[in-house]
Amino acid sequence: MEQQDFEKIFDQYKQQSTQQAQKEAGPSNPDGKEEFVAVRKNDDGDIIAFKTSSGRELDYITALNEAKAGEIAHVDVFHKYGRDIIRSEPDGIKENNLDRLPEF
Numbered sequence: 001m002e003q004q005d006f007e008k009i010f011d012q013y014k015q016q017s018t019q020q021a022q023k024e025a026g027p028s029n030p031d032g033k034e035e036f037v038a039v040r041k042n043d044d045g046d047i048i049a050f051k052t053s054s055g056r057e058l059d060y061i062t063a064l065n066e067a068k069a070g071e072i073a074h075v076d077v078f079h080k081y082g083r084d085i086i087r088s089e090p091d092g093i094k095e096n097n098l099d100r101l102p103e104f
Contacts, residue, residue: 017092033073036063038104047086051104060086 034056040049050063058066067075067086074089074096088098 031073033071035073036075036098036101038102039098040104047098050086050098057104
């Protein structure tokens with residue numbers, strides 16, 4: 001029986017999934033809305049502020065209100081732990097998750 005490189009096969013599978021997710025995500029921002037491009041975290045690693053594509057720096061509450069109003073692209077607001085929380089749209093692309101954005 002031939003030895004297979006399971007790791008290599010799985011890596012190819014993940015790469016194809018990422019490429020497909022990017023295709024399915026469609027145009028990056030067709031409405032021209034602001035996007036979060038960087039985050040500020042506290043000592044516990046919690047996101048406490050956001051920097052937008054236009055350079056604005058928003059505290060968490062302001063960002064939450066703008067996200068709820070649909071003014072920020074590629075984010076969702078959901079209710080968990082008794083409060084509203086901002087998260088990136090689940091699109092299968094880890095690199096654009098809010099927690100992975102650069103810090104400012």
